[in-house]
Amino acid sequence: MGRERVADIVVVVLAGVLSLSGTVTQVPILREPYDLFVFCLLVASALSLWFRRRAPVAVAWLMATLAIILVAAVRVWPGLTPGTRLEPEITLLPAAVPFAAYAVAVFARNRRLAWPPLVVVAAIAFLGAPPSSRAIAVAGMALILVGAPAVLGRYVVARAERVRRGHHLRAEQARRQERLRVAAEIHDVVSHRVSVMVLQAGALQLTAADEASRQAAGQLRTTGCQALDELRDLVGLLNAAGPAGSANTGLLEPMPDLSGLVESARSIGTIVEVDGAEGPCLLPPVVGRTAYRVVQEALTNVHKHAPGARVRLQVRHLPAGIQVCVRNTAPTRAGDAVLASAGAGAGLLGLRRRIELINGTLHAEACADGGYRVQADLPSVLPAAGESP
Template sequence: MTRPRWRDAFFLLSPFATVLGVMMVIWAVYGPPETFHEWTQTFIQLPSAVALLWHRKAPLLLLALCAASAIAMTVSAYTDPQLFVGDLNTNPQWVPLATPFAVGVAFKRIPGSCRMWACTALLIVISTRCWAPSFDAVTGGAFFTLFPALFGLYIGNRASLIRALTDRAERAEREQELLAEQARADERVRLAGEMHDVVTHRVSLMVLQAGALRITAPDDATRTAAEELREAGCQALDELRDLVGVLRAQSGADEEEQTDAVRLPDLAELVAESRGVGMSVELIVDGNPLLTAPVVGRTAYRVVQEALTNVRKHAPDARTRVHVRYGADRVRLTVRNGPSQRTGELGDSGSGTGLLGLRQRVELVSGRFTAAARPDGGFEVDAILPAFVPTTES
C-alpha cells in the first residue's frame, strides 16, 4: 500500500522546516543578524540546511556539507571565533543545525558507505571535542551525532526487516501458486496416463473384434456394420490421441496413485482378452504374486497391458510371450514378440507416449525399464520392479 502524497511531502520538507524554525527562534531570542559577523554565522548554516531538501536522493552530499561546515567552524573557533562561531561560551557546538538529520538519514540509507562513516566520525569528534572534552560539549555532541546515528540505524534495519518479510510473504505466495499449478499439471498428466492405459486398450480390442467380424460375417449388412464400427473406433482413437496430447501439455512424471481397495484384474484375464481377438499370447508366471506390494502389482499390470496393446497395433500376428517372475526382493516382467508378417490396422492410431508413460511409472517405484527391437525383427519390453514400495496407506 502506497502512502499519500501529502505524507511524502511532509517527510521531505520537515527537516528543512525544523532547521529553519530553530533559526527563527534564535533570531526571535537574540534578534535578527545586523553585523557582518552575525550574517556569516547565519550563512554557514544555509548550505546544509538547503541540502536537506534532497536528503533522500543525496544523503552523502548532505553529510559532506555538514562536515565541511563543521571544519570551517572549528578553524574559525581557533582563528577568528566571530567569523562562524560567535561567542565560545554561549555556543558549545561547532557543527551546523542540520547535522542530526544528516547523520540519521545517512545511517538509514547508506549504512555500508565508508565515506559516510568517515564524515560521521569527523562530526562526532568535532561535536564532542575529544581533544578538550567538557560536559556541555560531550552531551551536546551525543545529542547532535550519536543519538541520530543510532536512531537512523534502527529505522534502516527495521525497514530492511519489513522488506525482507514482505518479500518472503510474496515469494511464499508465488510458490503456493506454482505448487498449485504443478499439481494441476501433474493431475492432467495422470489423467492422460490413465486414459492412455485403460481407454486405448479397450477401444483397440473393440476395433480388432469389429475387424474380425467384418471378415467372418456371413452377410453384407453385418460386414458393413462391422466396418463402420471399426472406422468409428479408429476415429475415437485418433480423437483420444489429440486429447491425451492436450492433457500432456506440461511434461512431468506421473504421480503414483494410491492403490484402490478393489483388487486389480489378473494378468491371466488380460492375456485372455488378447487371445480373444486372435493374438497368440503365452503367459508364464514364476513365484508368488502375493509377496509383492499392491502398488507394484498395479504397475506390473499396466506394463503388460501397454505392451500387449503395442503388439496388437504393430504386430498382431506375431507370437508373444509374457514372462513374469516374482522374487523375494524384485519382480521382473518380460513381454517379447516375434517378427510380424503384416502391420496392424491400428499402427498409427496411438498417442506415441505409451512407452514413455511406462518408463515413468516404473521409475516412480524405483524400477528399471527397457524397450528395444530384437535382432530377429521382434520387440521386447523388460521391466524390473522392487517387490515392496513403502506407501503412506494405512
C-alpha cells in the first residue's frame, strides 16, 4: 500500500473520530431521531475525504451542502418538536471541513473553482451560529476551520514548487557544466588531433610521388576540414557562452548539396527518389550540415537494415526553417546481419542529440507498410548567445 493510500485512510479515520466526538458532545446521539440523522451526515462527510485527491472541489461543495443540511437538522428540525431545540456551541460544521479545505488548496487544478465552496462553508458557519454567540468568536472559528487549512495548503504547494524549481535549476546547471566539459574536451583533444591529421594530409599531398597518393591525401585533407567545421559547430553549441564560429554569426549559406549522397546510394543499387524544395535555401552553416547528416544517416540505415527498399527524399521549406524527410519502403531481401548490428542505433541517438542542440526535432519511426521514416524539422534561427537550447 502506497503512502498516499495510508494518508487517505488516516485522514478518513481521524475525521470520523472527530465527527463522533462532536456528535457526542454537541448532539446527544440516539436520544432523538434527528440525532442519528446528524451523525450519518458527519460520517458521510468523513468518508467523502477518500476522494479529496481526485475531486477536491466536488468534496468541498459536498461539505458546503452537508453544512447546510446540518444547520437545518440541528437548528430547524428539532425546533418542530417542543422542548427538543439544541443550542450548539458557536458554530456547526462537519469535522471533515478542515481536511477538505486543505485538499482544495493543494489538489485543485483550477484555483478559481477552488475558493467558492470554501467561502460558502464559512458563510454557513457564520449564519448558522446561534444568536447568543459572539460574531467575533464565530468568525474566528470559521477562519480556523476553513481559512487556516486553505492557507496552509497554499503554503505547502508554493514550497513544493520552489523545491521543484530549485531541483530543475540545479539539474540545468549540471547539464551546462557537462556541456562545457564536453566542449573543452572536443576542442582540446579531438579538434587538435584532427587538425594535425589535416596538416599531415596537406603535406603528403604536396610531397607524394604518384598521383593516386596525392588524390587520396587531398580527399583526406578535405574530409578532415569538413570534420573540423562540424566540430567547431558542436563546440559552439555546447559552449554556455553561446554558439561560436560559424554556428551563430548571422552568416547564411546555401543548403549543402545532397546529390553526392543520393548518387552514392544509387551506386550500390538503392532506388532514391528526390523531391527537393523549390528555390534557394539559405541556412546557418550548422543547420545545413545537420540536415546533410540527417540524409546521410538515413540512407546509411537503409543500406544496412532495408536492402532493396525504395527511398523517397523530401526537402521542404518551412516558415521557421527546413524539413528533411527520408522514407523507405519495406526491404525486399535479407540484409547482412553483421552490418545491421554495427552501431546498434548509436547513429540516430547522436543525431537526435545534435538536432536538439539547435532546437530542432527528430522523428524516427517504423511505418505500417514495414518501412521506416526519418524526419527532421530544423530551425532557420539558432539560439542567441546565453540562451539554453
